[in-house]
Amino acid sequence: MDRSNIAKKHQQPAENILMDIATLAKQVPDLLDLSIGDPDLITDERIIDAAFTDVKNGHTKYTASGGSQEFIDTVVTFYQKQYGLAFDASQVRATVGALHGMYLTLQVLLDPEDEVIIHEPYFSPYKDQVIFAGGKPVFIPTYEEDGFQINIDVLKAAITDKTKAIIINSPNNPTGAVFSHETFKAIADLAIEHDFYILSDEVYEAFCFYDDFVPMATFAPDNTITFSSFSKAFAMTGWRIGYMVAPDYINDAAKLINESITYSAPSPSQQAGIYALHHAETLTPTVVTIFKERLEYLEKRITAIPFLSLLPVKGSIYAFINISKTGLTSVPFVEKVLKETNVLMIPGKAFGETTGDNYVRLAATQDINTLKEAFDRIEKMTF
Template identity: 35%
Template sequence: MAFGLSNRVKGIAPSPTLSIDAKTKELIAQGRDIVNLSVGEPDFGTPEPACQAGIAAIQEGFTKYTAVPGINELRKAIVKKLLEENGLAYEIDEIIVSNGAKHSLFNAFMALCNPGDEVILPAPYWVSYPEMIRLADAEPVIVLTDESTGFKLTPDMLQKAITPRTKALLLNSPSNPTGAVYSREELQALAEVIEQHEFYVISDEIYEKMVYGIEHVSIASLSEAMKKRTLVVNGFSKAFAMTGWRVGYIAADRMIVKAMTSFQSQTTSNPASISQRAAVKALDCFDTRAIELFNKRRDYVLKRLRGMPLIECIEPQGAFYVFPNVANIIGKSYNGTKIDSANTFATLLLEHANIALVPGEGFGAPNNIRISYAVSDQDLQKAMDRLEAFLKEVE
């Protein structure tokens, strides 16, 4: 039969975070007073110098195609950033800029994976990881972590997940959704296992600047051997509040970057010229006050959650999420409705408490929920008050 969609797209699950955000915004447009804690987007604006650079690019007519892997000016700035901030020495031809870090990740999977390959994926994971791995005809090998390990992969867990078909390990530190951050010692212990085998590491470091009381360490910086096999993924969405500008990048061995450049040339071509100019300026504009603000919000949410019944929550060390455990709520009822899952809990909160958050099923953690604290202090207080009142009605 000629008509019909491909099996590839029929098997894709929609992003639950974006679906909930869209539904929430629809309710807000209808006049509902919803506090949206569902989306991972900073609530402050893009740095003014970056905005002005984008405007200048338009005014100067810098609106044509650029080189597929990005303009030299931006790639040189990224090389400088990686050396000074991460202790990683790359050449310009080892950098490829794409349309957001999400696009960078997709390029990586498509460049590395063959049918039947396996990608080790610690859970909880960002919702798009397993879908992108499957789109590359590979298989995600889910390794479950929980609060007992701080939501982190241990060397023993990693060793047990490795097979002859392992093509890559995906590490996300700081983590979305858990806020977990791997220490230098924890990464070194993983590296000792990794170096005994032949597979890549895809290190998603998009939240690297959002750390609280702990340093961010790139696993690629531990040794030349680790750098050779690691693809460092980063971007501008989180640290510089440039979610809509769509600029991400990968630093990796030039053979891999060359392959991703060829792939990108046949799919999207170059990232937006205007956004690239803005990104150059953004790299010099990180405002550390954002970290102070997020840290304050994190502490406030943790304090409130730990004062509520039925919820348990460990302290995240990075990103801008908390990931409470709601297992004690599942099986109870709210106004006669049984709460049989985190998804049902989140639905009831949206319908009856006007709070939007993300249930853990999409992250591979059905006993948890994700709360973003990248919203105003006023909205956080309103949401916590509503959540506390809701929980008092659960029985």
């Protein structure tokens, strides 16, 4: 038996890029790590206290596999209050982060050869998850010239009779774009007309800096599966808690799969989520304002450096920096920056080959002093 092959079999191209960079980064002292979208902030202590009080009061067991009734009802109430959306409790499932919800949904939906449209540059797990579920990813590019918005004609041209779904992510990782309401509506209309699903990854819904966020389910309620999470807006990545909202027959199928995998999301984390959503109005703006300020600071610094450029960031926690004036593509650029400044970013190539390679993604997950230090070093570089 070739044991080395077991890992290789599952390794996707984005992981190869990231593993090479991670190996390099290990050799760098005093690393300024701006690579992973893991907020540096610690979860608000009111959330921690609420969850641990609940744990002491007995929340140490499995909940129902779709989440406790209280968790599900809290999500329903949140959408009603925040967005005027009337979800039914039968549609909601607590998940171990948004990625888990996406995994369940793709496993539920896809038959062999089903196509899933993904806009590029994309959050790399999407492609891998479509492949794990036996489907075929179909990429449509988005370009900086269009503000990384989806071109609806390009989308139309990618739809075939095998299209089962499209994955939408706005506010977007890695580009920082926020799709317009018109774009959401146009995608929704196409999904209804051609009978496919929209898998709407809304984990950055709170990080919509200048516009009101309108969930995709507003436009195509019967075709949309919504994924969201406590990871980013409440700085709770390690709690591994999120949720999906789907038509009930999809949620029923997800239940069957999930009961063989995680059974339920962690009960303490569900309790933390309940507290967080009840107090979202006061808790989220604190986190979002911190990231907005950091990204505005980065915008100023980056646009002042002749060999870099950046579109104004409309949402998310990332800056997708154009490096084409350096004459380098993204992997050698990241390696050079790492060696000369100890700053780590992610090569845009990891987010797709077509449109990513002239960019690097920076996660604004360090305080402004650290970002200042990083760009004081980077601006002295020569190419």
